[in-house]
Amino acid sequence: MSDFAKTMAAAASGMRAQSTRLRLTAENVANADTPGYRRKTVSFEEMYNNTRDTRAVAAGPVQLDRSDLERVYQPNHPLAGVDGYYEGSNVNLMVEVADGREAGRSYEANLKMFDQARQMASSVLGLLRK
16 A cells, blocks of 8 residues: 555544544533533544554544533422432533534644645656656
8 A cells, every 4th residue: 555545544534533523522512401411522542454554543432421410400490309409411511612623623634634645646646647
């Protein structure tokens, strides 16, 4: 496999992993007000392939954040106990915005790397045709 193809494969795997992270961030933001909702997180794992020497990553398994759920005092809420509290979500919107921006920028960086490798491969093929 050529170095250009390896570079494009690594960048494409990074884009897939970051898109998973962006999807989970969107799910977390959408469910921030859902009682009992736990924030979803994902970690990245290096992919090994015996047939190709590539540096690829993949999104690992989705995990639920085990931090405590927010206790919300609202006695008239249908889920409230006798003490007037119910468990909200553990989503922090500031953290989600920061994670979303980081994932978006990482996606863009991988996209630029992919495009640069594609342009370089195209230029080399153009030179070889002459």
